[in-house]
Amino acid sequence: MAKLRCGFFKFTGCAGCQMEILRLEEEFPRLLELIDIAYWPMVTTRGWEGDLDVAFVEGSVSTPRELREIKEIRERSKVVVALGECALTGCIPSIRNFMLQREAEKRVYDHPLWIESIAVRGLDVYIEVDIHLPGCPPHRNTILEVIKGAALGRDPYLRRHSVCIECKLKDNGCLLTDEGRPCMGPLINAGCGAICPSLNRVCEGCYGPMSATNASSHAQILKEIGLSEADIRRKFRKYAGWTPDFRREAE
Ligand code: SF4
Ligand code: SF4
Ligand code: SF4
Structure with missing residues (x-):
């Protein structure tokens, strides 16, 4: 070969x-x-x-x-x-x-x-x-x-689900729904093995947004758990603020 x-x-x-x-x-x-x-x-x-x-x-x-x-x-x-x-x-x-x-x-x-x-x-x-x-x-x-x-000569196998799926596969409790902490996992590509939530830290989004995320709905959830507008902007801006999905929330 x-x-x-x-x-x-x-x-x-x-x-x-x-x-x-x-x-x-x-x-x-x-x-x-x-x-x-x-x-x-x-x-x-x-x-x-x-x-x-x-x-x-x-x-x-x-x-x-x-x-x-x-x-x-x-x-x-x-x-x-x-x-x-x-x-x-x-x-x-x-x-x-x-x-x-x-x-x-x-x-x-x-x-x-x-x-x-x-x-x-x-x-x-x-x-x-x-x-x-x-x-x-x-x-x-x-x-x-x-x-x-x-x-x-074949396509690579790449995960198409969110960090949350990896988190559940590890049997982690949810930092967002159980503890009201600002985790970005539902919007973010899998691939890291949900390292951060497994170590009791929220996902900051470093694997970038999945396709067709509902960013505005997630921004609303972050607001409901007490994040200021400036903090929400920072969350969306940090790793993927210039993508079409995140940009509206990042500006
Ligand atoms: S802790 Fe974060 S990544 Fe894990 S299930 Fe909850 S929202 Fe998803
Ligand atoms: S911040 Fe990055 S490494 Fe940590 S859980 Fe989220 S995607 Fe994985
Ligand atoms: S900042 Fe850019 S170059 Fe550095 S590890 Fe992250 S993706 Fe790779």
Whole structure:
């Protein structure tokens, strides 16, 4: 079987999604029987030559250079994987979109005139994405499943339910309904194994919104349990404020 030529790219984000791939270290010897690392600046100095079978793209698009690069990646790759929430929705960097561009630049840089940046957006806004891997970062086993699926020529198995289902599978009590705590779990993609509620912490939403969430109804519930409007805005803004579902509640 021919090895898959894979590329790993970093746009605007914290590199945590790539670190999650590196955490597959025990699997790497077997993984390298399946894939050829054609491009990955974090682990090799090899330049990007030739086309790719699978491109993993971490991070959001927030500069003209990234915009040019994502289009080139699309042209030169059979499968493009949006790796993690920044690539899917803009995630934490997209909080910047809620203030004027110049104001954000002035807060961070001494010489903002040298900065070339655009609004922070997920990859979908600019290109067709084949596989969406939610999570900040996605769980390494999900990344492995995508690679296995590509090697075997099948779609990866990805969970389509909410964090609440994982929570129930663990037999957790509900922090929202039993204790009146502001959990975002009902709106959020599964995949983490409901880590936070299992440790008695509310879900903050780092796996991003499921499709067709009822965000306004959840905002009303958060209000009824005592959150202020500012806190509700922060909840929706934190990981996915720029998505169509969350944006109305985040503004
Ligand atoms: S999705 Fe989270 S872990 Fe991945 S690059 Fe963005 S901020 Fe970092
Ligand atoms: S604790 Fe949160 S994630 Fe768990 S069932 Fe309740 S609302 Fe859902
Ligand atoms: S429970 Fe929620 S905040 Fe915690 S890791 Fe899972 S998706 Fe992220």
